[in-house]
Amino acid sequence: MFIYLEDTLITDPKLLYEKSYEIRRHNMKTIVKAKLGHTGGDLSVTDILTTLYFGVLNVDPSNPTDPERDRLILSKGHCSGAFYTILAYRGFFPVEMLDTYEQALSPLNGHPSNTKLPGIEASTGPLGHGLPFGVGTAIAAKMDKSPRRVFVITGDGELQEGSNWEAAMSAAHHKLDNLTVIIDRNGLQQGDYTEATNRLEPLADKWRAFGWEVVEVDGHDHAALLDLFQRVPLQKGKPTCVLAHTHKGQGVSFVKDQVGWHHRVMTQEELAQALVELGEVQA
Amino acid sequence: MSEKFDCRDAFGKALEELAASDERVVVVVNDSVGSSKLNAFKKAFPERVVNVGIAEQDLIGVSAGLANGGKRPFVSGASCFLTGRATEQIKVDLAYSHANVKVCGMSSGIAYGELGASHHSIEDIAWMRAIADMTIIVPADPVETYQAMHAIHKFDGPVFLRVSRYPVPVVHPEGYQFEIGKAVQLREGSDITIIANGTMVTVALQGAELLAQQGIQARVLNLATVRPIDQQAILKAASETKGIITIEEATTSGSMGGAVAEVVVQNQPVPMRLLGFPGVFMPTGSVSFLFDYFGLNPAGIEKAAFELLGR
Numbered sequence A: 001m002f003i004y005l006e007d008t009l010i011t012d013p014k015l016l017y018e019k020s021y022e023i024r025r026h027n028m029k030t031i032v033k034a035k036l037g038h039t040g041g042d043l044s045v046t047d048i049l050t051t052l053y054f055g056v057l058n059v060d061p062s063n064p065t066d067p068e069r070d071r072l073i074l075s076k077g078h079c080s081g082a083f084y085t086i087l088a089y090r091g092f093f094p095v096e097m098l099d100t101y102e103q104a105l106s107p108l109n110g111h112p113s114n115t116k117l118p119g120i121e122a123s124t125g126p127l128g129h130g131l132p133f134g135v136g137t138a139i140a141a142k143m144d145k146s147p148r149r150v151f152v153i154t155g156d157g158e159l160q161e162g163s164n165w166e167a168a169m170s171a172a173h174h175k176l177d178n179l180t181v182i183i184d185r186n187g188l189q190q191g192d193y194t195e196a197t198n199r200l201e202p203l204a205d206k207w208r209a210f211g212w213e214v215v216e217v218d219g220h221d222h223a224a225l226l227d228l229f230q231r232v233p234l235q236k237g238k239p240t241c242v243l244a245h246t247h248k249g250q251g252v253s254f255v256k257d258q259v260g261w262h263h264r265v266m267t268q269e270e271l272a273q274a275l276v277e278l279g280e281v282q283a
Numbered sequence B: 001m002s003e004k005f006d007c008r009d010a011f012g013k014a015l016e017e018l019a020a021s022d023e024r025v026v027v028v029v030n031d032s033v034g035s036s037k038l039n040a041f042k043k044a045f046p047e048r049v050v051n052v053g054i055a056e057q058d059l060i061g062v063s064a065g066l067a068n069g070g071k072r073p074f075v076s077g078a079s080c081f082l083t084g085r086a087t088e089q090i091k092v093d094l095a096y097s098h099a100n101v102k103v104c105g106m107s108s109g110i111a112y113g114e115l116g117a118s119h120h121s122i123e124d125i126a127w128m129r130a131i132a133d134m135t136i137i138v139p140a141d142p143v144e145t146y147q148a149m150h151a152i153h154k155f156d157g158p159v160f161l162r163v164s165r166y167p168v169p170v171v172h173p174e175g176y177q178f179e180i181g182k183a184v185q186l187r188e189g190s191d192i193t194i195i196a197n198g199t200m201v202t203v204a205l206q207g208a209e210l211l212a213q214q215g216i217q218a219r220v221l222n223l224a225t226v227r228p229i230d231q232q233a234i235l236k237a238a239s240e241t242k243g244i245i246t247i248e249e250a251t252t253s254g255s256m257g258g259a260v261a262e263v264v265v266q267n268q269p270v271p272m273r274l275l276g277f278p279g280v281f282m283p284t285g286s287v288s289f290l291f292d293y294f295g296l297n298p299a300g301i302e303k304a305a306f307e308l309l310g311r
Helices: A013-034 A039-055 A080-090 A095-100 A130-143 A162-173 A203-209 A222-231 A268-280 B007-021 B039-044 B056-068 B079-085 B087-096 B124-129 B142-154 B200-213 B231-240 B256-267 B287-293 B298-309
Strands: A071-074 A150-155 A179-185 A213-218 A240-245 B025-029 B049-051 B072-078 B102-106 B135-137 B159-162 B184-187 B192-196 B218-222 B225-227 B244-251 B272-277
Touching: A013 A039, A013 A080, A013 A095, A013 A222, A013 A268, A039 A071, A039 A080, A039 A150, A039 A179, A039 A222, A071 A130, A080 A095, A130 A150, A130 A162, A130 A179, A130 B056, A130 B087, A162 B056, A203 A213, A203 A240, A213 A222, B007 B025, B007 B039, B007 B072, B007 B102, B007 B142, B025 B056, B056 B072, B056 B079, B056 B087, B072 B079, B079 B087, B079 B102, B079 B124, B124 B135, B124 B159, B124 B225, B124 B244, B124 B256, B135 B142, B142 B159, B184 B200, B192 B200, B192 B231, B192 B256, B192 B298, B200 B218, B200 B244, B200 B298, B218 B231, B225 B256, B231 B244, B231 B256, B244 B256, B244 B298, B256 B272, B272 B298
Parallel strands: A071 A150, A150 A179, A179 A240, A213 A240, B025 B049, B025 B072, B072 B102, B102 B159, B135 B159, B192 B218, B192 B244, B244 B272
Antiparallel strands: B135 B225, B184 B218
């Protein structure tokens, strides 16, 4: 039987903030140890993921396949470093396993796979896969008349993939108000600014035109994120699009908003400086 | 063997039975209710049809999500678009993720005849065969289509089921039991072996009949399951007969014939001829015209057999 874990959720934004910086520090150490990872994107999405897993989602690490759990799909699967760190801290697998990140035969593959670790709903990495998957599991919840909710986190550059817009149409058509997409809108993709590569703006208008209820939020403001995620759906019968304005590399000055840090790995010296910055930042 | 059937009818009938007995069964379509012959299904189970419109990437992603939500999705659409346009979704969302989704490719092969090569699906088996963990089934007649549907419903994992609209006679004897991964021998013979599946099983039987008139006894195997492949039946044929002809309504590059050749060449090499479409796009023509044009007929089998036997 499903146990609602409300008592285990963190509802104090200050504690969520502290948790997210603890996770950032561990994540950066993991990437440097592995000499592999997506430094900029991990730091961009950490506050969104932390708020969801520690403050919002109805999930039970001791029963990760409970049919009535909420679903979180990380479509930007390359940010596996942040994702695995949060899943481990949330109790889905031992924190020590993070030491095996991207190592030979580790279940902590560079991109998450649902068959390798508990707590992962969808195998992602190829971009534009998460939202169609989210639409499907949201339809299943509607068929079951279940209150479970579905959150999909996409990158912004990822929205250049047409599959997202196929899914956006079908989500609105099927009136999936149990589905929320969160766009990690840091403005950068692997090679350049999104707007210099294949323009996304006016992005909010696009989602509105596709039939979604759109809200914009500071993607690093835990209080605002928590309040918003607790309130969705914002309108009955419509899926919600959260445009979360973020910074790639948030928390580390020399990484922040720099296109070159998509998958660059810090040196030991850079890591030492980053850890100071990540530990010193005050709420 | 005179009356002919459209296997989509057996597909729809089986699906209705499965939906009636298992409330998790849902159908996912890309505006393909009519072309999948699912109008009766839609009438009986309107709430169990998820139509995403003309959007194949979404189609497969949604089906994977439905499986995540506890459903048993059967995706049904024209095979050319389903397998070609959503190949990466089939690979990642279904096969790599071990999603319990059945991908049912309708009107496969060259069933769309005159509509042209853009609408033909002769590559689908090769594409699906390149993806790890995809079970691939190509039924030969309505009996096998119906039974395969029930078998894949019981099977845990992603499956590609290839269904044709080209009318075929019943080729299986009464009491036939389809089993995933098992080839079935439809005719005994010790000179050569003809391995076929789908629409070509009936052609293989006609070819064997023609050869018998020339004093050549051909064994006929229906290899409905392309993966997992029945190595035992193939190697038995390789050791007991003097050569193997494969015949299928698909490209000869990497389809069933290629799969058989991989088994034969690595274990029990015997001469082979692979009949199918030899790496070219079809000229305009009806299905029957194109079958004849490419030698997918009894005469083509006879010619291949003569080559193998040095006549």
